[in-house]
Amino acid sequence: MNTNNETRKTRDALHDEFLKVWGNPRGWHALTIVNHTTVGIRFMVTGGIFFLIGGLLAMLMRTQLALPEQDIIEPKLYDQLFTMHGTVMMFLFAVPVLEGLAMYLIPKMIGARDLVFPRLSAFGYWCYLFGSLILMSSLVLGIAPAGGWFMYTPLTNNVYSPGPNVDFWLLGVTFIEISAVSAGIELTVSILRTRTSGMALLHMPLFCWYILVMALMIVFGFPPLILGSILLELERAVGMPFFDVARGGDPILWQHLFWLFGHPEVYIIFLPAAGIVSTLLPVFSRQPIVGYRWIVLAIISTGFISFGLWVHHMFTVGIPQLAQAFFSMASMLVAIPTGIQLFAWLATLWTGRPVYHVPMLWLVGFLFIFMIGGLTGVMLALVPFNWQVHDTHFVVAHLHYVMVGGMLFPLLAGLYYWLPHFSGRMPSDKLARWGFWLTFVGFNTTFLVMHLTGFLGMPRRVYTYQAGMGWELPNSVSSVGGFIMAMGIAMVLLDIVLHFRFGRPAGSNPWGADTLEWATDTPPQPYNFISLPDCPMRHPMWDQPDLQTTIAEGHHGLSEIDHGRRETWGSDPVSGAIREIIHLPGNSWLPFYSALALSVLCISLLTRTYSMALIAVVASLLLLLSWSWKNCVYLEADSAVKPGYPPLHSRTFNGPGLWGMVVTLLADGALFLAILFGWLYLRVVAPNWQAPDTAPLAWLPLLISGVLLTVATFWHHFIVRRLRAGRDDHLQGQLWGIAVIGLAHCCVFIWAWSASSLVATQTAHDAVIAVILMYQLFHSGLAVIMTALQAKRVAYGYVGKTAPYEIAVVKPWWIYTNAVFWLSFLAVIMLPIAWRSA
Amino acid sequence: MISTYHPMQLTLGLIVWIVWFIVKYGALVLFCEQLPPPVEQGAFTWINATLLSGSVAVTALLLFWANNCWRAARIGSNEADSEINTFIAGLGAGINLLGAVTTLSQGLISLLLPPCL
Numbered sequence: 001m002n003t004n005n006e007t008r009k010t011r012d013a014l015h016d017e018f019l020k021v022w023g024n025p026r027g028w029h030a031l032t033i034v035n036h037t038t039v040g041i042r043f044m045v046t047g048g049i050f051f052l053i054g055g056l057l058a059m060l061m062r063t064q065l066a067l068p069e070q071d072i073i074e075p076k077l078y079d080q081l082f083t084m085h086g087t088v089m090m091f092l093f094a095v096p097v098l099e100g101l102a103m104y105l106i107p108k109m110i111g112a113r114d115l116v117f118p119r120l121s122a123f124g125y126w127c128y129l130f131g132s133l134i135l136m137s138s139l140v141l142g143i144a145p146a147g148g149w150f151m152y153t154p155l156t157n158n159v160y161s162p163g164p165n166v167d168f169w170l171l172g173v174t175f176i177e178i179s180a181v182s183a184g185i186e187l188t189v190s191i192l193r194t195r196t197s198g199m200a201l202l203h204m205p206l207f208c209w210y211i212l213v214m215a216l217m218i219v220f221g222f223p224p225l226i227l228g229s230i231l232l233e234l235e236r237a238v239g240m241p242f243f244d245v246a247r248g249g250d251p252i253l254w255q256h257l258f259w260l261f262g263h264p265e266v267y268i269i270f271l272p273a274a275g276i277v278s279t280l281l282p283v284f285s286r287q288p289i290v291g292y293r294w295i296v297l298a299i300i301s302t303g304f305i306s307f308g309l310w311v312h313h314m315f316t317v318g319i320p321q322l323a324q325a326f327f328s329m330a331s332m333l334v335a336i337p338t339g340i341q342l343f344a345w346l347a348t349l350w351t352g353r354p355v356y357h358v359p360m361l362w363l364v365g366f367l368f369i370f371m372i373g374g375l376t377g378v379m380l381a382l383v384p385f386n387w388q389v390h391d392t393h394f395v396v397a398h399l400h401y402v403m404v405g406g407m408l409f410p411l412l413a414g415l416y417y418w419l420p421h422f423s424g425r426m427p428s429d430k431l432a433r434w435g436f437w438l439t440f441v442g443f444n445t446t447f448l449v450m451h452l453t454g455f456l457g458m459p460r461r462v463y464t465y466q467a468g469m470g471w472e473l474p475n476s477v478s479s480v481g482g483f484i485m486a487m488g489i490a491m492v493l494l495d496i497v498l499h500f501r502f503g504r505p506a507g508s509n510p511w512g513a514d515t516l517e518w519a520t521d522t523p524p525q526p527y528n529f530i531s532l533p534d535c536p537m538r539h540p541m542w543d544q545p546d547l548q549t550t551i552a553e554g555h556h557g558l559s560e561i562d563h564g565r566r567e568t569w570g571s572d573p574v575s576g577a578i579r580e581i582i583h584l585p586g587n588s589w590l591p592f593y594s595a596l597a598l599s600v601l602c603i604s605l606l607t608r609t610y611s612m613a614l615i616a617v618v619a620s621l622l623l624l625l626s627w628s629w630k631n632c633v634y635l636e637a638d639s640a641v642k643p644g645y646p647p648l649h650s651r652t653f654n655g656p657g658l659w660g661m662v663v664t665l666l667a668d669g670a671l672f673l674a675i676l677f678g679w680l681y682l683r684v685v686a687p688n689w690q691a692p693d694t695a696p697l698a699w700l701p702l703l704i705s706g707v708l709l710t711v712a713t714f715w716h717h718f719i720v721r722r723l724r725a726g727r728d729d730h731l732q733g734q735l736w737g738i739a740v741i742g743l744a745h746c747c748v749f750i751w752a753w754s755a756s757s758l759v760a761t762q763t764a765h766d767a768v769i770a771v772i773l774m775y776q777l778f779h780s781g782l783a784v785i786m787t788a789l790q791a792k793r794v795a796y797g798y799v800g801k802t803a804p805y806e807i808a809v810v811k812p813w814w815i816y817t818n819a820v821f822w823l824s825f826l827a828v829i830m831l832p833i834a835w836r837s838a
Numbered sequence: 839m840i841s842t843y844h845p846m847q848l849t850l851g852l853i854v855w856i857v858w859f860i861v862k863y864g865a866l867v868l869f870c871e872q873l874p875p876p877v878e879q880g881a882f883t884w885i886n887a888t889l890l891s892g893s894v895a896v897t898a899l900l901l902f903w904a905n906n907c908w909r910a911a912r913i914g915s916n917e918a919d920s921e922i923n924t925f926i927a928g929l930g931a932g933i934n935l936l937g938a939v940t941t942l943s944q945g946l947i948s949l950l951l952p953p954c955l
Contacts, residue, residue, distance in 0.1 A: 201845070202925040293925070297932040304852035305940065308859050322886075322951040323866055326859070329944045336936070574845050575922055680864075684871050 011552050014530050017561045022113070022527040025587060032587040034118035035526045036103050039125050041422070043100025046129060047093050052493075053136070054088035057081050059486055062446075066479035068467040078463035079146035080165075084139055086149025087169065090265065091176050092132045094407055095218075098272040099124075099183040101414065102211045106187060108517035109205045111196025111535055113528050113568040114584050116189050116656045119591050119627065124182035126595030131175030134602055138168035145169035148461065150258050151232070153243040153251040158236050164606060170233040171602050177222050177229075178598070181667050184218030187211055189659045192573040196516075197557060198536035199576040205515045205538070206289065209296050210275025213303040214268050219663060220307070221264035223671035228257030231678070231771070237608065240760050240767035242678070248764035250686040252317055253678055259310035260674065266402065267306040271299065273410035274341060277363055280417050281345055283513045284360045285352025288539060291344040298337035298344075305334045315386045324383050331381030338374060342367075357511070358432040362413035365440050369405030376451070377402060391461075394454025397447045404443055412439075412492065419496070420510050424522045425503030431495035438488030445481025449474045508548055514539035519548045531556035532569055536576075560642055570649055570656060580649045581641060582656055585631065594623040625789065631657075631806075650805045653724060657809040665816045672820055675775065676827055679768050683835075690763045691832065697769070699829050701752035706821050708745035709780065712738050713818040716787070720804075720811050728801040735791035735807075742784035749777060772824050779817040786810050839903060842910035843923040847930025851900050851937030858896045858941060862889055870954035877955055885953040893945020897938045904934035 024033050033039070061081050064073040073081065103121055107114055115121050138144040145165045147156040156166045191212045195204070231242045232254065241247035243254050282289045289295065311319060311327040345367070354360065376398040380386050389395060419427055453474040458465060465471050509518040518541055520528050533556040537543050550556065558567055558581070570580040601616035641648060649655035683689060715738050719731065753773050760770035790807055793799040799806050840846055866889065875883040911927035914920050 200922045200925075202922055293929060293932075297929055297936070300848060300929075300933060301852060301936050304849070304856055308856060308940075320866065320870060320953065321955050322947065322953045323863060325947040325951055326863060326944050329947060330859075330940070333940050333943060574926075684868055 007553060010554070011530075014552075014554050014559070014561075015525070018527045018530060019525070021561055021564055021566055021586075022525070024526055029587070031592050032589050034114075034122040034585065034587055034591065036107050036115045036118065036121055037524055037526060037528075039118075039121045040100045040102075040104025042125050043096050043103060043128070046125075046132070047097030047100060050088050050092035050132065050136075051097070052489075054085050054093055055486060055489065057085040057088065059482060061085065062479040062482040064463060065465075065475050067476065068465050068469075068472050070464055073463060075463045076146065079461075080139065080142075080144040082461055083145045083148055083169075087135070087145065087173070089403070090149060090269075091173055092128075092135070094269045094403070095180055095265075096128055096176075097411065098214070098269065098407075099180065099187075101276075101411075101418075102187055102214070102272060103183065105418070105517055106190055106208060106211055107194070107568075108520055108524065108528055109208055109515050110191065110194060110199060111516050111529065111532050111569075112190065112194040113532070114566065115186050116194050116568075116582060116584075117186050117660060119585055119588055120182050120186050122588075123591035123595055124179040124186070126592050127182070127598065128176055128179035130595055130599035131172050131179065131602065134175065134599065134606070135168055135172030138165065138172075143168070150262060151254075152258075153232065153254040156232065157243065167233065167236060167606055170229045170236075171606055174226055174229045174233075175598065175602050177226050180218050181222050181226075184215040184222070185660055185663045185667065187215035188219065188663050189656050191215070193570055193656050193659055194568055194582060195571050195576045196532045196535050196569055197571065197576065197578050198534045199571070200536065201574055201576075202292075203536060203538050203576070206278040206292065206295055206299075207272075207275040207515070209299050210271045210278070213299050214271045214275075216666075217264050217268050217271070217303050217306070219667045220670045221261050221268060223261075223667055224257045224674040225261035227671050227674045227678070228254055228261075231257075233605075234767070234771070237605070238761065240770065241762075241764050242682075242767055244764070245686070245688055247762065248682065248686055248688050248690040249767075250682055250764075252314075252685070253681055255314050255317065256310070256681065257674060257678070259313045260307075263310045263313060264306045267302055269403065270406045271302065273366075273407045273414075274299075276410040276414035276417075277345060277366060278341070279515065280359055280363060280413055281348050282352070283417075283511050284357060284363075285348050285354045286512070287348065287352040288514075289344065290347040290351060291340075292538070294340050295344050298340040302334065302337040305330060305337070309334060312381060312386070315383050316390050321383075328381050328383050332378060335374065335378055342371070358427065358429060358436065359413040359417040359511075361433065361436045362409050362416065365436065366405055366409035366413065369401055369409060369443065371405075372448075373398060373401030373403075373405045389454055391459055392454035393450050393458050393460055396460050397450035397454060400443075400447045400450075404447075412436075415496075417511065418517075419499065420506030421517065421520075421522050421524070423500055423503070424506055425499050426506050426510065427495050427499045427503060431491055431498070435488050435491035435495055438491055439485055440488070442481050442483070442485025442488050446478045446485060447481070449477045449481070453478065509541060514542045516540050516547075519551055521552075527566075529556075530554050531559035533557070558645075563640070570646075578646055580646045580652050580655065582649045588627075588630070590623060590627045590630070594620060594627065597623055625785070628786075628789065629793075650803050653720075653804055653808045655805050655809075657805060658812070661809050661812050665812055668816065672775065672823075675768070675772060676823070679772070679827055682764050682768065686764065689765065691765050692757070695829065695832065696758045696766065697756045697829065698752060701748055701755070702825060702829065705745050705748040705752060706825060708741055708748065709818055709821055712741040712745065712783075713814040715741070716807075716811060716814045720808055723801055723804040723807060726801055728804075731800065732791050732794040735787055735794060739784050739788040739791060742780065742787060746777065746780050746784060749773075749780065753777075769828055772828060776817075776821055776824055779813070779820060783810075783814055783817050786813065839906065842907045842927045842930060845926055847907060847926055848933060850930070851903060851934035852940075854896060854900060855937040855941050858892070859944065862892065862944075865889070866953060874954040877952060880952050881948065881950055883953055886948040889953075890945055890948040893941055893948070897942040897945065900934045900938035900941060904931050904938060907931035907934060 024035060024038060060073060064070055064078060103115060143163060143165050145168055147161055147166060151169055154160060191208050234240045235242050241249045243249045243251045278289060278295060308330040309327060312331045315324055380398060416427060416432060453471060456470050458471045506522055508522060516535065529551050531551050531554045533547060533551055540547055558569060566584040566586055567581050568584060569578050570582040571578050597616050597620040601613055601620060604613035604616055719734055758766045758769055760767045787810065790799055790810060869885045875885060907927045908931035911924050911931055914924050
């Protein structure tokens with residue numbers, strides 16, 4: 001008894017000490033919280049609210065369509081409703097909720113205490129919230145976007161969509177996408193670099209594989225739409241003609257940019273949901289998943305192949321048959337990895353001893369619905385069939401079978417599964433089963449019959465239809481089904497609300513799960529784990545049933561907290577061997593203020609008050625620079641670690657910041673490639689492309705500017721090499737020298753631009769070049785600022801041979817900026833010369 | 839070729855496929871814009887021949903890599919990290935093979951359809 005008491009005292013004492021460092025503030029200061037558990041829950045709750053709003057919009061549309069020739073909703077409002085329904089469900093619900101779930105779970109599953117860039121998580125959340133509120137405000141004001149969730153041009157240009165409606169979409173969604181890309185970077189680096197000791201790639205929970213691929217897909221998939229939105233907003237606000245045929249643009253370019261994002265988006269949503277399935281099925285089948293490696297193969301290949309399908313959304317725009325066939329084939333091939341997963345799940349069920357708790361109901365519902373969605377997807381991949389049902393309700397039915405079956409059902413399965421983890425209480429079995437059956441029956445009643453509505457020829461996005469077309473009955477059935485489904489969702493909601501008060505206590509690991517997130521308290525503490533266990537296995541909770549106790553008693557690694565730092569392991573991305581201790585930042589106002597400044601910028605651009613926009617840009621820049629200044633790098637005396645432990649990450653060259661920078665540059669590179677794609681596409685395909693006879697930019701000043709940039713890049717590279725060799729003499733002076741050369745490069749560059757004959761509002765040719773020049777200048781300018789900041793930090797002692805981390809982080813930025821310059825030089829200066837002489 | 843145990847093997851085969859896919863699509867658009875062959879030639883054009891031969895070459899490369907990875911996974915390595923190495927090589931074989939199947943499937947279509955219609 002005495003031993004038990006002493007053990008409890010030790011646990012409580014450790015808990016109190018950890019809470020002093022990791023605890024969350026209350027009141028207004030709760031806005032400063034950066035902890036992944038809180039941020040993840042905020043994402044999920046906010047996304048859940050937007051799901052209800054999106055559902056309400058759907059109910060309004062189903063009411064209007066229930067009977068023919070109704071005028072409950074006027075056409076203009078109906079246009080806004082279907083546009084906002086799609087936009088809300090895709091951008092404000094599906095992606096953020098899944099990101100939130102991933103943010104909540106990933107550190108717990110990989111045995112870490114937090115995500116690797118906690119302030120970025122918080123910043124992402126605030127960007128998401130403010131962007132969503134800006135977008136939703138348009139609905140309240142009656143000026144919501146009305147061009148469909150994919151905003152096709154020319155419908156959305158200034159001529160056909162005057163007023164701010166489209167601008168709300170372009171600016172709001174771009175703002176929200178900053179959040180998505182932040183999460184993508186955050187999750188990628190966290191999974192690769194913060195797994196607990198010994199968790200090699202082959203031991204990673206499958207959910208982490210799914211999230212890793214999803215995060216990388218966000219990194220590569222979102223930038224084309226960000227670019228498209230920027231270009232369309234520039235066309236609307238400034239008159240730069242990227243999509244205007246008369247001035248050398250092409251509206252089809254928008255479709256390419258949108259669907260380069262839009263099709264991977266479907267898999268960005270599907271993969272985490274499939275990850276939930278692969279996590280839950282083994283638990284309820286009470287045996288390990290069948291075919292772990294096959295599933296990993298399927299996840300990776302789904303991620304890749306999904307980028308080769310985008311044109312199947314554009315089969316009717318007039319692309320050559322052979323090109324269509326390439327995309328048609330890729331669309332069918334993506335069924336292979338999906339099939340692999342499906343068979344692995346069925347085999348797991350077949351060979352296990354399944355128990356049908358509530359989460360399993362939703363999983364079985366998923367298998368049924370998603371299979372139908374997959375089959376109609378293969379039908380739509382066939383070009384002749386696609387032409388027949390294009391823009392009919394068949395496509396609406398298919399989309400909902402894929403999205404609801406492939407995302408909502410697994411999400412609700414996951415919600416019920418992890419509910420005890422969120423709250424420490426169990427849901428009501430009876431209410432939960434009512435919720436499932438009502439939703440399942442309602443969904444199929446709504447959308448199964450909608451395939452028929454499509455076959456009967458009813459186009460989508462029409463606010464009413466005439467009687468006698470044969471569409472009355474299927475529409476009425478769909479509307480009744482929609483309301484049944486709404487009742488089901490209401491039942492689920494009621495169950496969740498009531499369980500916080502009436503649910504029985506869940507205890508620890510109530511489902512007998514195998515993954516590490518169940519080794520935390522339920523609900524979890526902000527620090528997740530008192531000590532971080534070795535985990536060279538796939539099923540830690542099955543192999544070591546006492547893990548929760550030994551972790552809480554501090555028997556594993558990194559259980560010291562007297563230094564007052566927030567710490568987690570930094571590990572090798574392949575083997576999971578420990579490399580360094582990652583020192584994480586604490587709560588901060590900076591993410592909130594930075595997002596607030598950016599939202600002011602967003603509103604200023606919406607209202608076209610450019611002086612205010614300029615102030616917001618400066619404020620954002622200052623806040624973000626301040627953020628980079630306060631970055632957990634301390635002077636030597638404050639960086640001591642326990643003997644035998646690896647160094648703090650700031651004492652290394654290969655810390656998480658470097659990985660964050662590289663992944664950020666991958667996203668940046670995707671954006672740049674999308675610009676180059678636009679340039680080449682317009683040049684080759686635009687029906688009215690207008691290139692001047694002489695080059696608009698003088699090549700010699702540009703060449704001089706490029707040489708200066710290259711010199712600065714090499715010099716920076718040289719400094720990093722010297723630091724690696726342990727030499728930091730004259731470091732500050734050298735950094736100032738690099739900054740000065742970089743500044744000279746910028747000045748020559750600006751001079752070359754100002755002396756050019758470019759008129760960005762005249763032709764698409766000049767407009768695209770102007771965008772490329774702006775992109776270059778932004779990167780060059782930032783390289784100079786970052787290097788100057790480094791020089792100042794050397795003076796303070798934050799950077800040097802003992803703390804070389806930051807300079808190594810800035811190095812890839814210089815290399816990237818240099819590569820962008822020469823590629824742009826090739827595309828804008830050299831290629832047209834070669835073209836003209838050919 | 840990079841080591842069969844290098845983590846890049848988890849993506850290499852499909853990176854090669856997607857790069858070839860983009861090149862092939864871009865080349866098709868460019869060729870059809872600049873030098874379109876007569877429609878009556880059907881699928882037997884220099885454009886189709888170029889795309890098909892390119893696809894076959896990329897497929898052969900990917901199959902060669904898949905075979906290397908598969909053999910490495912079966913033999914295993916003597917290093918301390920043999921388990922992870924075998925895992926990577928085995929998966930790499932699958933990724934390269936899938937890349938080859940995808941490349942060839944898309945390439946064979948060039949036998950069936952005229953390029954610029």
